[in-house]
Amino acid sequence: MARTPVSGIQHSLRAGDDEAVITSIGATLRAFTHAGRDLVVPFTADEVRPAYRGATLAPWPNRVVDGVYSFGGREFQLALTEPARSHALHGLAAWLDFDAVDKGADHVALEAVIEPQTAYPWRLVVRTTFTLGADGLTQSVTVRNDSDEPAPWGTGPHPYLVAGDGRVDDWTLELPADRVLAVTDDRLIPTVLRDVDADDPARFDFRTARRIDAAQIDHAYTALRWDDEGLATVRLTAEDGTGVLMQWGQACAWVQVHTADRPDAAESRLGLAVEPMTCAPDAFNAAAYDYDAGLIVLDPAQEATASWRIAAIE
Numbered sequence: 001m002a003r004t005p006v007s008g009i010q011h012s013l014r015a016g017d018d019e020a021v022i023t024s025i026g027a028t029l030r031a032f033t034h035a036g037r038d039l040v041v042p043f044t045a046d047e048v049r050p051a052y053r054g055a056t057l058a059p060w061p062n063r064v065v066d067g068v069y070s071f072g073g074r075e076f077q078l079a080l081t082e083p084a085r086s087h088a089l090h091g092l093a094a095w096l097d098f099d100a101v102d103k104g105a106d107h108v109a110l111e112a113v114i115e116p117q118t119a120y121p122w123r124l125v126v127r128t129t130f131t132l133g134a135d136g137l138t139q140s141v142t143v144r145n146d147s148d149e150p151a152p153w154g155t156g157p158h159p160y161l162v163a164g165d166g167r168v169d170d171w172t173l174e175l176p177a178d179r180v181l182a183v184t185d186d187r188l189i190p191t192v193l194r195d196v197d198a199d200d201p202a203r204f205d206f207r208t209a210r211r212i213d214a215a216q217i218d219h220a221y222t223a224l225r226w227d228d229e230g231l232a233t234v235r236l237t238a239e240d241g242t243g244v245l246m247q248w249g250q251a252c253a254w255v256q257v258h259t260a261d262r263p264d265a266a267e268s269r270l271g272l273a274v275e276p277m278t279c280a281p282d283a284f285n286a287a288a289y290d291y292d293a294g295l296i297v298l299d300p301a302q303e304a305t306a307s308w309r310i311a312a313i314e
Contacts, residue, residue, distance in 0.1 A: 005045040011108040015132035029054035034312035041160040041271035061156035062281035063087040069284035107131040122151035136311025145298035154279035160271030164238030168269040174209035174235040177221035248308035252276035
């Protein structure tokens with residue numbers, strides 16, 4: 001019997017010039033290419049997924065500050081999975097082994113159950129479908145609350161987009177968002193929501209496409225500019241005009257953007273993390289903030305869905 005790779009069962013998809021590999025651990029987008037060109041930073045099948053690269057985040061994206069939150073009159077303490085900053089990072093599903101419930105040459109549907117536990121005592125069934133088509137790779141996430149009481153919920157993906165040759169500094173970013181969430185320097189704790197041109201616009205304002213250069217970003221944006229179809233589109237391009245786009249609908253009113261700065265220069269700024277989110281960072285503590293954090297509360301048997309798309313720019 002063949003040994004399962006470290007990243008889980010590999011699901012290879014192909015349509016036209018596009019190829020993608022989805023792994024079962026964390027329902028993770030491990031690789032995605034167009035005509036042989038990487039559109040996301042890949043990793044190998046027998047590698048522990050680095051930096052949540054390509055993972056499906058649930059039942060919250062981003063951070064719960066100190067891992068502490070209150071819901072339904074009870075207080076909970078989550079495991080601190082970001083120990084350097086003492087936060088609970090990116091939910092509970094990222095290391096679950098998702099089962100394939102439907103699969104074809106150009107699609108795969110994966111499902112896992114988040115079981116009730118001390119710090120999150122609700123049962124959620126999470127199903128995500130990846131589909132390759134002429135318009136790129138679309139991922140949808142649908143959750144159903146199988147508990148007998150309401151449950152807090154949020155989701156999002158974690159791809160690191162690649163425009164082409166070079167690194168983040170060399171690429172041009174177009175990000176249609178009017179507001180950015182300021183955070184503390186040391187622990188990235190949310191503080192205040194600001195206009196992107198109010199404080200250091202050279203770092204935060206990419207409403208007009210321009211090179212990222214040395215800007216260091218690890219921030220959530222909102223007040224997205226939706227097109228006539230209700231979609232927001234982030235574009236990342238190389239010097240020759242080719243690149244990658246990510247597009248999503250109004251189920252995700254927030255997007256985290258991260259220039260992937262790392263202490264090791266060889267591993268730093270290899271791709272731009274673009275993470276559409278149904279809610280803001282620390283949304284489980286939404287009452288503590290003076291803006292709408294977008295936390296979803298699912299009633300028993302209620303479902304919620306969000307989706308996004310990655311595609312080549314040629």
